[in-house]
Amino acid sequence: MTIIGGGLAGCEAAWQLARGGIGADLYEMRPVRGTEAHQTDRLGELVCSNSFRNATLETAVGLLKEEMRRLGSIVMQVADATRVPAGACLAVDRLHFADGLTRAVEALASVRIVREELTELPLGLTILATGPLTSPALSQALQTALGRTHLYFYDAIAPIVTVDSVDMGVAWKASRYGKGGEDYINCPLDREQYYRFVAAVGGAEKVATRDFERCIYFEGCMPIEEMARRGPDTLAFGPMRPVGLVNPRDGKRPYACVQLRQDDAEGRLFNLVGFQTKMTYAEQRRVFRMIPGLEQAEFVRLGSLHRNTFINSPAVLLPSLQVIGRKRLLLAGQLVGVEGYVESAATGLLAGLNAERLLQGVAPLSPPRTTALGSLVAYVTQRGKKGFQPMNANYGLLPPLARPLRGRDKKLALAERALADLARWQTSVQFTGEPTPSQTVA
Ligand SMILES: Cc1cc2nc3c(=O)[nH]c(=O)nc-3n(C[C@H](O)[C@H](O)[C@H](O)COP(=O)(O)OP(=O)(O)OC[C@H]3O[C@@H](n4cnc5c(N)ncnc54)[C@H](O)[C@@H]3O)c2cc1C
Structure with a gap:
């Protein structure tokens, strides 16, 4: 069997296969x-931050890490062993982390590491985990296999908020010109609020653009700050145009309007339409909470714009991470449209488990929807989703609790349910046991 890509997902998949x-x-x-971004020859090199983000069960990414530990993740084992102080976050010494992961995979007797670029997709059972910077030749081969329209080369991510956190005393539901019923949530701005917002966007701190990313500002995915830079009224004629909208509270058309569109099948998450941005995360929270109705918004994903190769998973991937119509090809890592180190490694873990099951002649599977991993995989493979963009683990993806809880209590209850369901699932599917050979890592 073949694994392509020795990043976080590929290493995790190799480890899981070796365990079996x-x-x-x-x-x-x-x-x-x-x-364009890697600087060493190490497996699992972290190309940017050294943080695996929040480590507590109060966040879905903390829960995802705990689920991975319970599923025997090598990435988590090495990350925990190379931890550096970072408050509530799990941050690592990046060199020790990549060294530890490389040594752990190199020590697997059943894994042969081949330092070579693959430019074609093998015919046999394969896990493709070549990440956001998949080489051009292999991207071409993948495009041929999936169809030209199912491979994307950049993210233009707009922020997503939980619907519960939108103040519906200010916002209202409607579509432009009444077409399409109450599909959108509309946040109205008067003239003064609009120009104050535009000034805040212009003055906000931005993430630096890397050279290799400069080519991606197509008109259709321009960051809002670039639009604001072109003139103070540009946004009012673009994503904030108020045409076809009448505020039921005063019977008037607002000066400008931010529209939120449903993002998940259950209607728990809404994205800010056209609001891709390179403002820093802290600035996004500050500036977007200036929008009437979003003062208390809970952001489950913030905006971004960067080079990223990923597939249109809702159209081509099964929740088992198998490609529809080519079930001996499994995809994992950032390529499947998850975002972040932890999420990428987690899908590598699932791909490894499922490749093992395929070789054993048993049906591949996906963890329960109530888990962080199961909900993330369900989100990226949810059929019929248009304008698919990558997603982080977040609690908004998990089905609601039977009990109406809020805040920290709600998150901890979701985590408790997830870990209990994961344990039941592990027992029911009888996963294989210890790593072979047993490793001392880092
Ligand atoms: C510039 C940049 C900054 C980022 N910053 C962060 C961050 O701060 N925090 C975060 O959580 N996430 C960040 N990400 C996302 C991050 O890349 C992913 O979260 C994670 O590394 C993806 O894991 P992966 O295993 O899918 O891919 P990778 O870790 O990129 O591994 C893929 C591997 O495949 C190899 N490969 C590619 N093509 C071929 C081929 N044809 N043949 C053989 N090997 C091949 C590559 O060399 C690479 O080693 C960033 C991404 C980029 C591009």
């Missing part, structure tokens, strides 16, 4: 061929 006693060839193109 299954051998694999793991292809990693570095150092023979580099990427």
